Amino acid sequence: MTDWSDPRLPRNQTSSPRQLKRLSRNFAGVGVGIPPERLQQIAMGQAATEDEFVDVTFALTATQLRSEQRRTKVSRAQRSCVRGAIVFAAVLIAINVLMCLGLLLFVLTQHTTPY
Template identity: 45%
Template sequence: MTTPANLWGDAWGPRLHMNQVLTRRRARRMSRRFADVGIGIPAARLQAIAAGAPVASDELVDVHFALVATEITRQQRLAKLQQMRRRAIRGLLLAGLVLVALNLLLCMACLFISLTLHGSPF
């Protein structure tokens, strides 16, 4: 059974609208991402599907699965990146606070030394 491709035109996500053409570069990138999640669909076939070629129902399921799986992996990658950013910011804050504390100790040592040098001997 074949289904027209325009029934799931919204499934391409926010980056590809129905009035846009799936370029060769975007199709290759999409095909590579689909292959990363275990779905091997050639870029030329993805372009044909986006252009409105008839789609078999199992192929439609594969494309939907690949779209969902790539979005999940993208979200996981972004979450990991945000976590790394938070750790980096936390580390920079800690390093800054250590520098401030060392500066305070150094200033207190200089003040103590200057007070002892200028004091009276008795």
């Protein structure tokens, strides 16, 4: 499980402008509109207002939660596909066994005498 107690912005040396734009879009997806330039300033250590700090903390937590929900959804879908493939294979094997038994009975009945 993710540690929700201390969400942090990525530090400046690890965040490119592209990453900050993506982070800004993710924040907008959870209802927090902060431009990437301001995120970079906050990540570099520039003073942030209390409202900005609350918004960033909320947005980080909300995006982590959405990410975990998405991973959980994908995991469930994969398990469902594997389960379906197993059932399909079992049905295919059962049909094959029944056809072999039918062929065996047909061959055995052909070699019996009619009287």
